[in-house]
Amino acid sequence: MARAPRQVLAEQAHHIIQRGNNRQAIVQTDADRQHFLDVLRDCAATYKVAIHAYVLMDNHIHLLATPQDEQGLSRMMQALGRRYVGWFNFKYQRTGTLWVGRFRASLIESDAYFMACMRYIELNPVRAGMCVHAEEFPWSSCAAHLGKRPDSLLSDHAHFWSLGNTPFERELNYREFLGQGVSDEERQRLSEAVFKGRPLCSPQFQQQMVRQGVLPALVKPRGRPVGSGKSAKKIDSDPI
Secondary structure, eight states, rough: OOOOOOOOOOOOOOOEEEBGGGGGGGOSSSSHHHHHHHHHEEEEETTTTTEEEEEOOOOOOEEEEEEESSHHHHHHHHHHIIIIIIIHHHHHOOOOOBBBBSOOEBBBBBBHHHHHHHHHHHHHHHTSSSOSSSSGGBSSSSHHHTTTOOOBOOOOOOOHHTTTTSSHHHHHHHHHHHHOOOOOHHHHHHHHHHHHHBBBBOOOHHHHHHHTTTTTOOOOOOOSOOOOOTTTTOOOOOOO
């Protein structure tokens, strides 16, 4: 069966996840992690993709990114795969694929879901028990958003800037927002959208995009909506 095409819009934020094959590690040392992020930075610049948030875990990576054109995400991730996997295989004398398959992506309506997705990504290490405070994890964008260090990989989104008129105000408000945590329902909604490749947007936004011909009409999922009762199941594809 042919794979469904990704729903990618230029100048619109997307949540991206790429996982290691059989949940194997995609990085083994801090040198690997730094090289991965360096290659990602080069590929994002080459294909004009703005990276707003990220977290590099041992066996997967989350990104919140906006491509300048509809091909930008795919070209960036393909280039990242070619360059990093080739380097990783040579270093560890291995062959074959590193990824479980093609990357997953979900279009994110900025007004409704951008900040929630950013928080979900940057709290990933806390949910995994790798740190107590998100900014302590060195391989994510959280420390930069809280003013702890600069990060040349990042291009901050207008919604982050709207948190305050000064860096101090933005950092303070974002820390408070992080402290609210991610509810089970919010986590499931974000996970389900990215793993199923569905836009995470309001019905009004979706209808507007369908009318403009940039999104196909989506079939509503069968059964009750996410979080509609105690029997709603958590998606088990989310690594964290």
